[in-house]
Amino acid sequence: xxxTASPGDxxxxxxxxxxxxxxxxLLRAEVLAGTFPPHSQLSEAHLARQLQVSRGPxxxxxxxxxxxxxxxxxxxxxxxxxxxxxxxxRDVYLARGIIEGAAAxxxxxxxxxxAMLRLQxxxxxxxxxxxxPWTEVITHDLxxxxxxxxxxxxxxxxxxxxxxxxxxRLCLLRLEPFYRDGTEVVAxxxxxxxxxxxxxxxxxxxxxxxxxxxxxxxxxxxxxxxLSD
Amino acid sequence: MPGDVGDAxxxxxxxxxxxxxxxxxxxxxxxxxxxxIFDGTFPPDGQLxxxxxxxxxxxxxxxxxxxxxxxxxxxxxxxxxxxxxxxxxxxxxxxQDVYFVRSVIETAAxxxxxxxxxxxxxxxxxxxxxxxxxxxxxxxxxxxxxDLEFHRSLVAASSSPRLIRTFEPMYAETRMLLAHMEIHYxxxxxxxxxxxxxxxAIQAGDRKLIDRLVHGHMSDSVAxxxx
Numbered sequence: 291x292x293x294t295a296s297p298g299d300x301x302x303x304x305x306x307x308x309x310x311x312x313x314x315x316l317l318r319a320e321v322l323a324g325t326f327p328p329h330s331q332l333s334e335a336h337l338a339r340q341l342q343v344s345r346g347p348x349x350x351x352x353x354x355x356x357x358x359x360x361x362x363x364x365x366x367x368x369x370x371x372x373x374x375x376x377x378x379x380r381d382v383y384l385a386r387g388i389i390e391g392a393a394a395x396x397x398x399x400x401x402x403x404x405a406m407l408r409l410q411x412x413x414x415x416x417x418x419x420x421x422x423p424w425t426e427v428i429t430h431d432l433x434x435x436x437x438x439x440x441x442x443x444x445x446x447x448x449x450x451x452x453x454x455x456x457x458x459r460l461c462l463l464r465l466e467p468f469y470r471d472g473t474e475v476v477a478x479x480x481x482x483x484x485x486x487x488x489x490x491x492x493x494x495x496x497x498x499x500x501x502x503x504x505x506x507x508x509x510x511x512x513x514x515x516x517l518s519d
Numbered sequence: 520m521p522g523d524v525g526d527a528x529x530x531x532x533x534x535x536x537x538x539x540x541x542x543x544x545x546x547x548x549x550x551x552x553x554x555x556i557f558d559g560t561f562p563p564d565g566q567l568x569x570x571x572x573x574x575x576x577x578x579x580x581x582x583x584x585x586x587x588x589x590x591x592x593x594x595x596x597x598x599x600x601x602x603x604x605x606x607x608x609x610x611x612x613x614x615q616d617v618y619f620v621r622s623v624i625e626t627a628a629x630x631x632x633x634x635x636x637x638x639x640x641x642x643x644x645x646x647x648x649x650x651x652x653x654x655x656x657x658x659x660x661x662x663x664x665x666d667l668e669f670h671r672s673l674v675a676a677s678s679s680p681r682l683i684r685t686f687e688p689m690y691a692e693t694r695m696l697l698a699h700m701e702i703h704y705x706x707x708x709x710x711x712x713x714x715x716x717x718x719x720a721i722q723a724g725d726r727k728l729i730d731r732l733v734h735g736h737m738s739d740s741v742a743x744x745x746x
Contacts, residue, residue, distance in 0.1 A: 308588065310585075310588055344581075346581045346582075346584065346585055349543070349545070349585065350545070350585050350588050350589070353545075353585075353589065354592065357592070357684070359681070359684075378680075381679050381680055381681050382681060384679055384681070384682075385679060385681035385682055385685065388623065388624070388627040388682070389623070389685075392623040444616050444619060444620060445613070445616055446594075446616050446617065446619075446620040446688075446689065447619075447620055447623070449594075449688075450620070450685040453684070453685060454681065
């Protein structure tokens with residue numbers, strides 16, 4: 291859980307983070323960076339050799355990414371990088387709308403001061419990044435949504451959101467053509483934050499859903515954004 | 520994508536053997552431990568012994584460790600540094616949280632079903648309500664299993680792979696919880712009526728009523744939990 295060394299253990303813990311978690315982080319980064327393209331196969335034995343670990347933790351790490359929806363397992367064939375289709379993109383935004391809509395309603399009811407400050411700060415960062423590299427805009431965008439869900443103080447809602455982050459990133463990478471200067475992104479988030487600050491749960495929830503529907507609709511334009519090959 | 524060993528459903532082409540459908544050892548081990556948690560063999564806060572489990576299940580320690588990792592991810596086990604792996608004991612806040620999140624997911628699923636009016640899914644739910652009716656006088660553990668089957672089917676009817684996926688840990692936590700606690704009903708038959716009312720609201724497409732009934736069903740459950 292924590293990375294601190296316990297007393298009487300001068301070398302510190304052997305694994306600050308579990309090996310499967312470390313491998314999962316590494317594989318996730320590679321998939322999101324496109325090093326492992328959609329449909330490519332991942333070999334457990336090969337990865338274990340490369341990373342100089344046994345196959346158990348590699349299998350476990352793959353299992354996590356399967357749960358996150360970045361890899362899929364095909365019986366008797368192996369493990370592959372997913373190619374998100376239009377149905378997947380729609381489903382990601384549907385699930386996020388439900389999770390984040392519920393979170394927004396709670397936050398608007400409670401308006402927790404520390405969380406509101408944090409959201410304001412994150413919105414500033416998002417605004418400052420608009421027009422710059424798209425991957426940075428994406429990072430700030432996701433940080434805002436993560437903070438929104440966390441502000442609802444539901445361990446399980448936050449956990450559910452985290453399982454959707456990686457897939458969301460894959461979707462967002464394809465949304466660039468629709469947000470050339472990023473001002474639209476900022477405006478949508480600004481609207482949500484205003485509704486939260488003014489303590490209007492129904493409006494906050496509705497705006498979150500609209501924000502998700504808008505993203506899903508943009509992703510659904512087939513000739514302009516080929517989602518999978 | 521179909522492979523070269525038969526079609527997508529796993530049926531072999533002529534002259535070929537059907538592919539073996541063997542689950543990996545870690546996932547089989549995880550299932551066994553999960554069942555043990557659900558049926559009370561492994562009580563809350565109880566420690567799990569890797570060596571003993573490996574011996575009793577007749578497997579090596581690697582798959583046991585992997586199964587532990589999976590169940591930690593699912594929120595059923597927790598690992599304490601230098602001490603070992605324990606069954607999670609859900610405190611009052613966690614119980615609230617489980618039911619809150621379930622009401623969010625299940626309300627959304629019920630609203631989607633109200634819109635699609637998927638006849639097969641609705642009749643499936645009706646059958647489960649009848650089964651609940653038949654088991655109200657039986658064992659609590661059986662009633663729990665059937666009751667939760669209703670909720671699982673409701674979420675499955677959303678036909679959203681991601682909602683279904685995110686519901687699984689909530690399902691597991693609820694089963695774990697109800698292995699050691701009962702929901703106290705003055706009349707257990709009320710359980711039939713509550714589920715029946717949800718199905719009828721879905722059929723009527725009454726969004727407000729669905730919202731109220733599902734949330735009510737959940738908060739009612741939390742309020743009536745007794746050890």
